[in-house]
Amino acid sequence: MKVTIGPAQYIRNKGLLEAAGTYIKNFGNSAALIGGNTSKEIVEVSLRKSLSEHGILLKHSLWYGGESSESNIDSLVADLRDEKIDVLIVAGGGKAIDTVKAVAYQLNKPLVAIPTIAATCAAATPITILYSDEGEFIGIERKSKVPDLVLVDSEIIMEAPVRFLIAGIGDTLAKYFETKSSVKKATPTALNQTAIAIAGQVYQTLLQIGKESVNAVRAQTVTKEFENVIDTVILVSGSVSGYGGDDCRTAGAHAIYSGLTIFPEVHHTYHGEIVAFGILAQLCMENTSDEELKTLISYYQEVGLPFTLQQLGITNLSDSQWRRLGDITVTIEDMANMPFEVTPEMVIEAVRRADEIGNGMLTTGVAAQ
Template sequence: MKVTVGPAQYVREAGILTAAGSYIRNFGKTAVLIGGKVSVDIVEDTLRKSVSAEGMSLLPSLWYGGESSETNINRLVDKLLSQDFDVLIGTGGGKAIDTVKAVAFKLNKPVVIIPTIAATCAAATPISILYNDEGEFIGIGRESKAPELVIVDSTMLLKAPVRFLIAGIGDTLAKWFETRATIQKANPTALNQTAFAIAAQVYKTLHEIGHEAIQSVESSTLTKAFEDVVDAIILISGSVSGYGGDDCRTAGAHAIYSGLTIFPECHQSYHGEIVAFGILAQLCLESKEEELPNLIRYYQEIGLPFTLEQMGISELTDYEWNKLGEITVTIEDMANMPFEVTPEMVIRAVKQADGIGQEFLSISL
């Protein structure tokens, strides 16, 4: 048995970026910062001062490339092979973080992650989600480093647009629904039952204080609710698959997310927003339609999409529907469902979820 639960160390504190060097110095004398353009702009100056105060140097920063694709990963590896450095620092959202974890794996370097948004659990997982250069989902990359250290500056995350936090809640809600489905195929063990309990607690936390955390961002007020939700999204949710392994993986909701990425219209929606709709479709796959009304009402409360139109998809041709169904069932996440799923079942579930969502949308207009 081999278990990789998450990062070796997770530090979350208001304003901690100014002290980041005191943690990063444990990994060497020279670091390279890689991330999104906006994230690097936010982090770099403070980080450079912090590591310099600890006798470290920060080499010129690098842009990750815009997609966590093999092209960008290999480009960065080639560039860094000729540089002498001790540790990689990744910053930004999920795609930037996943890119840096994959680069660290290929270069066999320690990696520190400084997320600038709380939109996924990428900072605390040992995998990388891979896309092609156009942003279409390709697969789950396991040639990826589990971070040695994650530094979460809650003051910095509080300043990020609230939509990122809402998307993070959507992505994290899926932990419960997908774990509840995948564990049906497993023999009970101490590990997977613990993971199942964690998933249930994360779902309960988000329902109880998710809206309060969103209000914290909207009012620019740092609260315990906000920090608890940040921890749930970034760290705790990642530990579900960490403890549960293959028994508690992503399933139908993420498979449907991946299938929907074939439509360019969806690329304006964030990962967690599309996953949130994927949860509704997964419930229809499981014949649990009775759970949709309460969940959609929660989506309405916090601002998650519950129709295709809200994600930019106004109409699909028969060809596009068939393509969606055919691609979605090839995604490895779908194999984690406790029953075989056909393209026709996917099409029917997505249409059903969208139809129920439209009914709620018409009522609220």
């Protein structure tokens, strides 16, 4: 049995970036920063200053490539393989972090993650989600390492567009619904039952303070609720799969997310936003009642999550497109974690039903922006 719960150390505080060198110095005297262009602009000046104050040379500042794709991973590995660098630092969102987790694995280097948005639990998991260079889901790469240290500056997270936090809430909600389904195939153990308990707490936390955390970002005020949601999205949700392992994996919601990425029009939509719709479709496959779905959609309306295909940018699918969606979605490995066999027809029916119920709710509350 092998269990990887999460990062060795997680630190979250206001203004933390200015003290980053205090923690990173434990990994050596030279570093390379890799991340999204915007994220590097946000962190590099303060990071470089803090590293310098602790005798650490930031030798490189590199763009991760825009997608967590094999070609971008291979390119970064080639660029850095012969460099004398003690530690890799990644700044950005889930795709940047996933990319550098795979790079750090191949180079066998310590990894420090500095999330600049709270949109996924990528900083707390030992897997990389692979996409094509065009953004279409490819698969899950396990030659990836969990960060040795995660530094979260809550002021940086607050200054990001609120839509990122909303997407993070959507992605994190899936932990509860998918874990409940995937664990049905497993024999109960201390670890997977702990994962279920954590997933339940994650769900309750988001229901209780999700709206308040979104309002805090809109008011540009770091509040207790906001920081609790940051921790829930980035760290606590990652521990669900950490404790649960293969018994508590992503399931129907993420499979439907991956299937929907075949449509280029969704590539402007964030991961957690599409996953949120995937939750609704998964619940439809599980024959959840309309009333339960409407209750969840009401929460989506409160925080600003999408709940129709049109809100994801998808309109007027042809019969062949529907068939392709069903055929591809059932091949995604996440779908094998459902406690029953799923057919393409079940996927199509579930997505149609979720969209129909969602459209019926458009006039009953504030639609997602």
